[in-house]
Amino acid sequence: MAEYFCGMGEWAVGQAGDILCARGLGSCIGLVLIDNKKRMAAMAHVMLPSSNGKTDMPTKYADTAVNFLLEQLRKNGSSMDISSKMAGGAKMFNVSESSLLDIGRRNAEALENSLKEAGITLVSKDVGGSFARTVTFDVMKRKFLVKTIGRGEVEI
Amino acid sequence: MGYEKLEADHLDALKELGNIGAGNAVTALSTFLNTEINMEVVEAKLATFNEAASIFGSPEKEVAGVYLAISGNLKGHVLYLWPIQSAKAIAGMLMGMNPDELEFDEMTMSAISEIGNIMSGSYITALSSFTGMTFELSPPAVAVDMTGALLDGIISLTAVGDRVLVIQTSMVAYGIRIAGVLVVLFEPDSLLKLLESIGMGV
Numbered sequence: 197m198a199e200y201f202c203g204m205g206e207w208a209v210g211q212a213g214d215i216l217c218a219r220g221l222g223s224c225i226g227l228v229l230i231d232n233k234k235r236m237a238a239m240a241h242v243m244l245p246s247s248n249g250k251t252d253m254p255t256k257y258a259d260t261a262v263n264f265l266l267e268q269l270r271k272n273g274s275s276m277d278i279s280s281k282m283a284g285g286a287k288m289f290n291v292s293e294s295s296l297l298d299i300g301r302r303n304a305e306a307l308e309n310s311l312k313e314a315g316i317t318l319v320s321k322d323v324g325g326s327f328a329r330t331v332t333f334d335v336m337k338r339k340f341l342v343k344t345i346g347r348g349e350v351e352i
Numbered sequence: 353m354g355y356e357k358l359e360a361d362h363l364d365a366l367k368e369l370g371n372i373g374a375g376n377a378v379t380a381l382s383t384f385l386n387t388e389i390n391m392e393v394v395e396a397k398l399a400t401f402n403e404a405a406s407i408f409g410s411p412e413k414e415v416a417g418v419y420l421a422i423s424g425n426l427k428g429h430v431l432y433l434w435p436i437q438s439a440k441a442i443a444g445m446l447m448g449m450n451p452d453e454l455e456f457d458e459m460t461m462s463a464i465s466e467i468g469n470i471m472s473g474s475y476i477t478a479l480s481s482f483t484g485m486t487f488e489l490s491p492p493a494v495a496v497d498m499t500g501a502l503l504d505g506i507i508s509l510t511a512v513g514d515r516v517l518v519i520q521t522s523m524v525a526y527g528i529r530i531a532g533v534l535v536v537l538f539e540p541d542s543l544l545k546l547l548e549s550i551g552m553g554v
Contacts, residue, residue, distance in 0.1 A: 345414055
């Protein structure tokens with residue numbers, strides 16, 4: 197029975213009774229992999245699309261996060277019947293001449309690619325736009341909530 | 353490069369650069385608003401992502417932010433952040449209105465944007481004359497939302513391993529309850545160039 201806060205680049209695995217959470221997502225993405233048979237899930241707070249071969253923080257990068265989370269689920273005795281949901285990847289500032297330009301969109305695209313390669317269904321997503329999100333996943337209820345300021349809270 | 357090569361001396365030098373920039377920015381703003389503004393502290397530190405995203409306590413804390421991209425010889429990002437009440441107070445001063453009656457409409461956002469633009473512009477001008485390097489600044493972009501979200505893209509782009517180098521200045525204008533934080537993050541290669549330009553090559 198714990199609440200795990202995944203900071204930027206971090207991850208967590210939760211069992212029934214646990215809450216997984218990633219707060220204040222802008223261009224970053226909160227990804228959750230859900231065990232469809234057991235009450236178990238893993239979350240990553242992904243920052244960048246590509247690791248370029250770096251292995252220091254696998255859940256920092258979209259191209260290494262998915263396989264790393266799968267490995268953690270396997271270690272925890274998951275059924276490995278997995279589906280996924282994600283939210284984030286916004287463009288917070290309306291800029292046209294900065295490396296910030298499309299990092300959120302690229303994060304979302306890279307994660308979708310990784311999920312496809314790993315053969316995992318993306319059940320729902322709430323990505324893009326220009327507003328911040330906080331995501332929480334209740335492992336027991338299998339409930340993925342996206343909270344915003346001024347736009348309320350939705351389950352996706 | 354890894355940040356393990358950065359020693360206390362380098363951080364001190366960057367802090368000093370921060371002081372020069374922030375001093376200039378504070379002077380510009382004091383003149384502009386015709387009020388006394390004090391710079392509290394300039395820090396140059398290697399922060400964890402969470403430390404950087406939690407400048408105001410929680411990554412979910414709602415703040416107003418003005419962002420400018422630095423290009424030219426160096427690549428970097430300037431972000432000026434205010435807690436909501438401070439943003440309203442400073443916009444109210446500029447517009448001659450009661451801060452408590454302000455909404456974040458186009459006019460308020462544009463006032464906030466202008467102040468961020470003046471601050472960042474003077475900061476970068478001082479840095480440029482001190483280092484002899486040319487910097488170009490993008491037009492300002494303004495947003496009001498969660499702290500973590502306004503910072504995470506910039507942190508991601510400037511991170512080395514699990515750390516970012518943040519040059520952070522807190523400012524207080526007395527009498528009108530304004531507290532803001534100016535954050536400057538350089539992309540790693542640019543940081544090396546900046547240190548070289550002041551004879552502190554790593």
